[in-house]
Amino acid sequence: MRITTENRxxxxxxxxxxTPYVIFIDPSNVCNxxxxxxxxxxxxxxxxxxxxxxVMDSRLYEQIIDQCEDFPDKIKxxxxxxxxxxxxxxxxxxxxxxxxxxxxxxxxxTTTNGLLLNQEINKQIVHAGLDRINISVPKDYDDEYLDNVxxxxxxxxxxxxxxxxxxxxxxxxxxxxxxxxxFACITHDCAIEHTAPxxxxxEVDQVNLDVGVYGQPLQGEVEVCPYIFYQMAxxxxxxxxxxxxxxxxxxxxxxxxxxxxxxxxxxTVLDIIRKRHLRKERHCLLSCCNCQQLKYGMPxxxxxxxxxxxxxxx
Numbered sequence: 001m002r003i004t005t006e007n008r009x010x011x012x013x014x015x016x017x018x019t020p021y022v023i024f025i026d027p028s029n030v031c032n033x034x035x036x037x038x039x040x041x042x043x044x045x046x047x048x049x050x051x052x053x054x055v056m057d058s059r060l061y062e063q064i065i066d067q068c069e070d071f072p073d074k075i076k077x078x079x080x081x082x083x084x085x086x087x088x089x090x091x092x093x094x095x096x097x098x099x100x101x102x103x104x105x106x107x108x109x110t111t112t113n114g115l116l117l118n119q120e121i122n123k124q125i126v127h128a129g130l131d132r133i134n135i136s137v138p139k140d141y142d143d144e145y146l147d148n149v150x151x152x153x154x155x156x157x158x159x160x161x162x163x164x165x166x167x168x169x170x171x172x173x174x175x176x177x178x179x180x181x182x183f184a185c186i187t188h189d190c191a192i193e194h195t196a197p198x199x200x201x202x203e204v205d206q207v208n209l210d211v212g213v214y215g216q217p218l219q220g221e222v223e224v225c226p227y228i229f230y231q232m233a234x235x236x237x238x239x240x241x242x243x244x245x246x247x248x249x250x251x252x253x254x255x256x257x258x259x260x261x262x263x264x265x266x267x268t269v270l271d272i273i274r275k276r277h278l279r280k281e282r283h284c285l286l287s288c289c290n291c292q293q294l295k296y297g298m299p300x301x302x303x304x305x306x307x308x309x310x311x312x313x314x
Contacts, residue, residue, distance in 0.1 A: 008299065009021075011226055011229060011230060011302050012308070012309065015229050015230075015309050015312070016313050017229065017230055018071070018072050019074070020071075020230055020231055020232045020265060021075070021076040021077065021230040021231065022075070022077045022078075022079060022230060022231040022232070023068065023075055023077070023079065023231070023232045023261075024079045024082045024231065024232065024233040024234060025079070025080055025082070026056065026080075026081065026082035026084065026086075026233075026234065026235050027055070027056050027081070027086040027088075027091075027236065028054070028084040028085055028086055028088040028089045028236055029051060029053065029054050029083040029084040029236040030053045030054070030055070030084045030085070030088060031084045031085040031113070032085055032088065032113070032115055032116070033085070033113055035138075035167075037167060037195045037204045039083075039199055039202045039247040039248070040084055040247070042202075045202075046248070049248035049249060049250065050248065050249040050252070051235075051247070051248055052237070054237045055088060055089050055090075055236060056089060056095075058091045058094065058095075060238050060256070060257065061095055061098070062098060064234060064238070064261060065098055065099050065104075067256070067261040067262060068104055068105075068261060069104050070260065070261075070262045071265075074103075074104055074105065074106055075104060075105050075106070076105075076106050077106065077107045077109060078099050078105040078107070078108045078109075079109055079110070080092070080095055080096065080108065080109070081110045081111040082233060082234075082235065082244055083235070083236070085112060085115075085116070086111070086112055087116040087121065088116070092110075092125070093121075093124035093125055093128040094128070096125060096129055096130050097128045100128070100129040107131045107132060108129065108130055108132075109130070109132035109133065109134065110130065110132075110133055110134070111133075111135075111136060112133065112134070112135060112136070113135070114135040114137060114141075114149060115138065115145070117149060118151075119148075119155075122151050122152040122155045123155060125160075126152070126156045126159060126160055131161065132160065132161040132162075132163065133160060133161070134163050134165065135162065135163065135187070136165055136166070136167075137164050137166040137179065139166070139167070139170055139171065139175070141182075146183075146186065149183070153186045153187065161188050162187040162188050162189075163187060163188060163189050163190070163191075164183045164187045164189075164190040164191075165191050166179050166192055166193070167195050168193060168194060169194055169195050169207055170195075171192070176192055179192065180192070191214075193213055194207065194211060194212070194214075194215065194296075195207045195213075196213050196292065196296035196297065197209075197292045197296070198245060198291070198296055198297055199247050200246075200287040200288070200289075200290050200291045200292075201248065201250075201290065202247065212296045213297040218295055219295050219301065222294040222295065222301060222303060223277070223280040223282055223303050223306065224277045224280070224282065224303050224306050225243070225277055225288060225291070225293075226299075226300040226301070226302055227293075228242065228243060228270065228273060229274060229302075231243065231244060232261070232265060233246065234256060234261070235249060237257075238255060238257040239254070239255050239256070240252065240254035240256060240261075242270075242287070242288075245287075245291060246287065250287055251287050253269045253270055254267065271313075273285065274313065275313060278306045278307075278310040278313070279306075279310065280306065
Protein backbone atom coordinates (compact mmCIF):
# COMPACT_ATOMS: atom_id res chain seq x y z
CA MET A 1 0.00 0.00 0.00
CA ARG A 2 1.06 3.61 -0.47
CA ILE A 3 2.63 4.99 2.69
CA THR A 4 1.44 8.34 3.98
CA THR A 5 4.17 10.64 5.26
CA GLU A 6 1.97 13.61 6.15
CA ASN A 7 1.29 14.02 9.91
CA ARG A 8 3.41 10.95 10.53
CA UNK A 9 4.57 10.35 14.10
CA UNK A 10 8.33 10.69 14.40
CA UNK A 11 9.47 7.29 15.60
CA UNK A 12 12.46 8.60 17.50
CA UNK A 13 10.05 10.44 19.83
CA UNK A 14 8.02 7.37 20.83
CA UNK A 15 10.42 4.39 20.82
CA UNK A 16 10.14 2.06 22.69
CA UNK A 17 6.44 1.46 22.04
CA UNK A 18 4.37 -0.48 24.56
CA THR A 19 1.84 -1.16 21.80
CA PRO A 20 2.70 -1.71 18.11
CA TYR A 21 1.21 0.77 15.68
CA VAL A 22 0.54 -1.88 13.01
CA ILE A 23 -0.16 -5.61 13.24
CA PHE A 24 -0.19 -7.75 10.10
CA ILE A 25 -2.30 -10.90 10.40
CA ASP A 26 -2.29 -13.08 7.30
CA PRO A 27 -5.71 -14.64 6.53
CA SER A 28 -4.17 -16.78 3.78
CA ASN A 29 -0.61 -17.30 2.55
CA VAL A 30 -1.77 -18.78 -0.76
CA CYS A 31 -2.90 -16.85 -3.81
CA ASN A 32 -5.00 -17.31 -6.94
CA UNK A 33 -2.37 -15.56 -9.06
CA UNK A 34 1.25 -16.38 -9.89
CA UNK A 35 2.80 -12.96 -10.33
CA UNK A 36 6.44 -13.12 -11.38
CA UNK A 37 7.39 -10.27 -9.05
CA UNK A 38 5.94 -11.87 -5.89
CA UNK A 39 7.40 -14.84 -3.95
CA UNK A 40 3.92 -16.34 -3.54
CA UNK A 41 3.80 -16.74 -7.31
CA UNK A 42 6.65 -19.28 -7.18
CA UNK A 43 5.31 -22.46 -5.52
CA UNK A 44 8.35 -24.52 -6.54
CA UNK A 45 10.61 -22.16 -4.64
CA UNK A 46 8.29 -22.07 -1.61
CA UNK A 47 8.46 -25.86 -1.26
CA UNK A 48 12.07 -25.43 -0.12
CA UNK A 49 11.07 -23.12 2.74
CA UNK A 50 9.35 -23.55 6.11
CA UNK A 51 6.21 -21.90 4.73
CA UNK A 52 3.39 -24.32 3.99
CA UNK A 53 0.10 -23.43 2.22
CA UNK A 54 -2.19 -22.25 5.00
CA VAL A 55 -5.51 -20.49 5.55
CA MET A 56 -5.71 -19.12 9.10
CA ASP A 57 -8.00 -21.04 11.43
CA SER A 58 -10.83 -18.93 12.89
CA ARG A 59 -10.24 -20.11 16.45
CA LEU A 60 -6.58 -19.17 16.23
CA TYR A 61 -7.53 -15.78 14.83
CA GLU A 62 -10.00 -15.14 17.68
CA GLN A 63 -7.30 -16.09 20.19
CA ILE A 64 -4.84 -13.62 18.65
CA ILE A 65 -7.37 -10.78 18.55
CA ASP A 66 -8.35 -11.49 22.16
CA GLN A 67 -4.67 -11.30 23.14
CA CYS A 68 -4.34 -7.92 21.42
CA GLU A 69 -6.68 -6.48 24.04
CA ASP A 70 -3.85 -6.93 26.55
CA PHE A 71 -1.83 -4.18 24.87
CA PRO A 72 -2.14 -0.96 26.93
CA ASP A 73 -3.07 1.28 23.97
CA LYS A 74 -5.22 1.06 20.88
CA ILE A 75 -3.53 -0.36 17.79
CA LYS A 76 -3.53 2.09 14.90
CA UNK A 77 -3.94 -0.48 12.12
CA UNK A 78 -4.81 -4.15 11.88
CA UNK A 79 -3.66 -5.20 8.41
CA UNK A 80 -5.41 -8.39 7.33
CA UNK A 81 -2.78 -9.26 4.77
CA UNK A 82 0.81 -10.42 4.48
CA UNK A 83 1.79 -13.05 1.90
CA UNK A 84 -1.31 -14.29 0.09
CA UNK A 85 -4.78 -13.38 -1.14
CA UNK A 86 -6.91 -12.68 1.96
CA UNK A 87 -10.25 -13.26 0.24
CA UNK A 88 -9.32 -16.94 -0.16
CA UNK A 89 -10.11 -17.27 3.54
CA UNK A 90 -13.86 -18.06 3.63
CA UNK A 91 -14.11 -16.38 7.04
CA UNK A 92 -12.59 -13.08 5.92
CA UNK A 93 -15.67 -10.94 6.66
CA UNK A 94 -15.94 -12.55 10.11
CA UNK A 95 -12.29 -11.64 10.75
CA UNK A 96 -13.07 -7.99 10.07
CA UNK A 97 -16.17 -7.98 12.29
CA UNK A 98 -14.47 -9.79 15.18
CA UNK A 99 -11.62 -7.26 15.23
CA UNK A 100 -13.88 -4.22 14.83
CA UNK A 101 -16.15 -5.35 17.65
CA UNK A 102 -13.26 -5.20 20.14
CA UNK A 103 -12.80 -1.47 19.62
CA UNK A 104 -9.06 -2.11 19.97
CA UNK A 105 -8.12 -1.17 16.41
CA UNK A 106 -8.42 2.34 15.03
CA UNK A 107 -8.41 0.98 11.47
CA UNK A 108 -8.75 -2.42 9.81
CA UNK A 109 -7.47 -2.69 6.24
CA THR A 110 -6.42 -5.28 3.68
CA THR A 111 -4.70 -5.71 0.33
CA THR A 112 -6.21 -7.90 -2.39
CA ASN A 113 -5.75 -8.56 -6.09
CA GLY A 114 -9.49 -7.98 -6.46
CA LEU A 115 -10.23 -11.05 -8.56
CA LEU A 116 -12.62 -12.50 -5.98
CA LEU A 117 -14.64 -9.33 -5.52
CA ASN A 118 -18.30 -9.68 -6.48
CA GLN A 119 -21.62 -8.30 -5.28
CA GLU A 120 -21.93 -10.76 -2.38
CA ILE A 121 -18.33 -10.43 -1.19
CA ASN A 122 -18.55 -6.65 -1.52
CA LYS A 123 -21.62 -6.53 0.74
CA GLN A 124 -19.96 -8.78 3.29
CA ILE A 125 -16.77 -6.77 3.70
CA VAL A 126 -18.54 -3.41 3.68
CA HIS A 127 -21.09 -4.51 6.30
CA ALA A 128 -18.29 -6.08 8.36
CA GLY A 129 -16.77 -2.61 8.70
CA LEU A 130 -13.54 -2.75 6.70
CA ASP A 131 -11.99 0.73 6.72
CA ARG A 132 -9.62 0.56 3.76
CA ILE A 133 -8.96 -1.80 0.87
CA ASN A 134 -5.85 -1.65 -1.30
CA ILE A 135 -6.45 -3.32 -4.64
CA SER A 136 -3.35 -4.57 -6.45
CA VAL A 137 -4.78 -4.65 -9.95
CA PRO A 138 -3.52 -7.43 -12.27
CA LYS A 139 -2.19 -6.39 -15.66
CA ASP A 140 -4.86 -8.28 -17.60
CA TYR A 141 -7.98 -7.01 -15.78
CA ASP A 142 -11.17 -6.97 -17.83
CA ASP A 143 -14.61 -5.30 -17.87
CA GLU A 144 -16.05 -7.75 -15.33
CA TYR A 145 -13.21 -6.87 -12.97
CA LEU A 146 -14.00 -3.17 -13.38
CA ASP A 147 -17.69 -3.81 -12.77
CA ASN A 148 -16.92 -5.57 -9.48
CA VAL A 149 -14.69 -2.74 -8.26
CA UNK A 150 -17.36 -0.22 -9.29
CA UNK A 151 -19.97 -2.22 -7.36
CA UNK A 152 -17.73 -2.13 -4.27
CA UNK A 153 -17.40 1.64 -4.64
CA UNK A 154 -21.19 2.07 -4.81
CA UNK A 155 -21.89 -0.46 -2.05
CA UNK A 156 -19.43 1.21 0.31
CA UNK A 157 -20.85 4.70 -0.35
CA UNK A 158 -17.93 6.37 1.37
CA UNK A 159 -17.69 4.02 4.37
CA UNK A 160 -14.72 2.16 2.87
CA UNK A 161 -11.66 3.87 1.40
CA UNK A 162 -10.71 2.19 -1.89
CA UNK A 163 -7.20 2.54 -3.28
CA UNK A 164 -6.15 0.84 -6.54
CA UNK A 165 -2.56 0.39 -7.67
CA UNK A 166 -0.80 -1.41 -10.49
CA UNK A 167 2.78 -2.44 -11.22
CA UNK A 168 3.71 0.05 -13.91
CA UNK A 169 7.05 -1.47 -14.91
CA UNK A 170 5.20 -4.12 -16.90
CA UNK A 171 2.82 -1.77 -18.73
CA UNK A 172 2.94 0.07 -22.03
CA UNK A 173 2.28 3.80 -22.04
CA UNK A 174 -1.23 3.16 -23.35
CA UNK A 175 -1.92 0.65 -20.55
CA UNK A 176 -0.80 3.19 -17.97
CA UNK A 177 -3.20 5.85 -19.22
CA UNK A 178 -5.99 3.28 -19.51
CA UNK A 179 -5.53 2.15 -15.91
CA UNK A 180 -5.79 5.70 -14.60
CA UNK A 181 -8.83 6.39 -16.77
CA UNK A 182 -10.55 3.13 -15.78
CA PHE A 183 -10.09 3.47 -12.01
CA ALA A 184 -10.24 7.23 -11.42
CA CYS A 185 -14.04 7.27 -10.99
CA ILE A 186 -14.51 3.98 -9.14
CA THR A 187 -11.91 4.41 -6.39
CA HIS A 188 -10.92 7.15 -3.99
CA ASP A 189 -7.37 7.11 -5.28
CA CYS A 190 -5.29 5.13 -7.77
CA ALA A 191 -1.60 5.03 -8.57
CA ILE A 192 0.99 3.43 -10.80
CA GLU A 193 3.83 2.02 -8.73
CA HIS A 194 7.20 0.45 -9.36
CA THR A 195 8.26 -3.05 -8.47
CA ALA A 196 11.47 -3.28 -6.51
CA PRO A 197 13.72 -6.04 -5.12
CA UNK A 198 12.52 -5.57 -1.54
CA UNK A 199 12.07 -9.19 -0.42
CA UNK A 200 15.28 -10.64 1.04
CA UNK A 201 16.47 -13.59 -1.02
CA UNK A 202 13.93 -13.12 -3.82
CA GLU A 203 15.04 -11.70 -7.14
CA VAL A 204 12.65 -9.56 -9.17
CA ASP A 205 13.09 -9.18 -12.94
CA GLN A 206 12.20 -6.18 -15.10
CA VAL A 207 12.24 -3.59 -12.34
CA ASN A 208 13.21 0.05 -12.38
CA LEU A 209 16.15 0.34 -9.99
CA ASP A 210 16.49 4.11 -10.28
CA VAL A 211 13.57 5.20 -8.06
CA GLY A 212 11.63 3.87 -5.09
CA VAL A 213 8.34 1.96 -5.10
CA TYR A 214 6.35 5.19 -5.13
CA GLY A 215 8.66 6.98 -7.55
CA GLN A 216 10.50 8.73 -4.71
CA PRO A 217 14.30 9.25 -4.68
CA LEU A 218 16.23 6.26 -3.36
CA GLN A 219 17.44 6.17 0.22
CA GLY A 220 21.16 5.96 0.81
CA GLU A 221 22.67 3.30 3.03
CA VAL A 222 20.39 2.70 6.02
CA GLU A 223 21.58 0.92 9.16
CA VAL A 224 18.50 0.81 11.39
CA CYS A 225 15.25 -0.75 10.21
CA PRO A 226 12.27 1.23 11.56
CA TYR A 227 9.68 -1.52 11.01
CA ILE A 228 10.80 -3.72 13.89
CA PHE A 229 10.04 -0.89 16.30
CA TYR A 230 6.39 -0.34 15.37
CA GLN A 231 5.06 -3.33 13.39
CA MET A 232 4.31 -7.00 14.04
CA ALA A 233 3.81 -9.67 11.36
CA UNK A 234 1.68 -12.72 12.18
CA UNK A 235 1.72 -15.52 9.61
CA UNK A 236 -1.28 -17.61 8.58
CA UNK A 237 -0.11 -20.50 10.79
CA UNK A 238 0.17 -18.28 13.88
CA UNK A 239 3.94 -17.92 13.84
CA UNK A 240 5.35 -14.40 14.15
CA UNK A 241 7.98 -13.20 11.70
CA UNK A 242 10.64 -10.64 12.41
CA UNK A 243 9.00 -8.40 9.81
CA UNK A 244 6.31 -8.44 7.11
CA UNK A 245 8.92 -9.10 4.40
CA UNK A 246 9.66 -12.58 5.78
CA UNK A 247 8.01 -14.41 2.86
CA UNK A 248 9.86 -17.70 3.50
CA UNK A 249 9.26 -17.92 7.29
CA UNK A 250 13.00 -17.83 7.72
CA UNK A 251 12.88 -15.34 10.60
CA UNK A 252 10.35 -16.68 13.12
CA UNK A 253 10.50 -14.94 16.51
CA UNK A 254 7.39 -16.40 18.16
CA UNK A 255 4.40 -18.71 17.84
CA UNK A 256 0.97 -17.49 18.92
CA UNK A 257 -0.44 -21.00 19.13
CA UNK A 258 1.58 -21.31 22.36
CA UNK A 259 2.62 -17.73 23.20
CA UNK A 260 0.88 -14.42 23.90
CA UNK A 261 1.29 -11.68 21.30
CA UNK A 262 2.15 -9.12 23.99
CA UNK A 263 4.92 -11.34 25.32
CA UNK A 264 6.40 -11.72 21.83
CA UNK A 265 6.31 -7.95 21.25
CA UNK A 266 8.09 -7.33 24.56
CA UNK A 267 10.20 -10.47 24.41
CA THR A 268 13.94 -11.07 24.50
CA VAL A 269 14.27 -12.16 20.86
CA LEU A 270 12.82 -8.98 19.37
CA ASP A 271 14.64 -6.86 21.96
CA ILE A 272 17.99 -8.33 20.88
CA ILE A 273 17.19 -7.74 17.19
CA ARG A 274 16.21 -4.12 17.81
CA LYS A 275 19.34 -3.42 19.82
CA ARG A 276 21.59 -4.99 17.18
CA HIS A 277 20.05 -2.68 14.60
CA LEU A 278 20.66 0.31 16.87
CA ARG A 279 24.28 -0.81 17.20
CA LYS A 280 24.48 -0.65 13.41
CA GLU A 281 24.77 -4.45 13.06
CA ARG A 282 21.97 -4.91 10.50
CA HIS A 283 24.37 -6.43 7.95
CA CYS A 284 25.22 -9.21 10.40
CA LEU A 285 21.61 -10.40 10.71
CA LEU A 286 19.92 -13.08 8.62
CA SER A 287 17.75 -11.55 5.86
CA CYS A 288 18.20 -8.04 7.25
CA CYS A 289 21.64 -8.03 5.64
CA ASN A 290 20.29 -8.16 2.08
CA CYS A 291 16.91 -6.48 2.53
CA GLN A 292 16.26 -3.77 -0.07
CA GLN A 293 13.06 -2.40 1.49
CA LEU A 294 15.06 0.24 3.33
CA LYS A 295 16.39 1.54 0.03
CA TYR A 296 13.25 1.38 -2.11
CA GLY A 297 10.31 1.80 0.23
CA MET A 298 11.21 2.96 3.75
CA PRO A 299 9.28 5.96 5.10
CA UNK A 300 11.32 6.57 8.27
CA UNK A 301 15.04 6.99 8.88
CA UNK A 302 16.12 6.84 12.51
CA UNK A 303 19.82 6.18 11.96
CA UNK A 304 20.98 9.45 13.54
CA UNK A 305 19.02 8.66 16.70
CA UNK A 306 20.43 5.14 17.12
CA UNK A 307 22.73 5.87 20.07
CA UNK A 308 20.06 7.86 21.91
CA UNK A 309 17.45 5.13 21.36
CA UNK A 310 19.84 2.40 22.48
CA UNK A 311 20.41 4.25 25.76
CA UNK A 312 16.67 4.71 26.16
CA UNK A 313 15.99 0.98 25.68
CA UNK A 314 18.49 -0.31 28.24
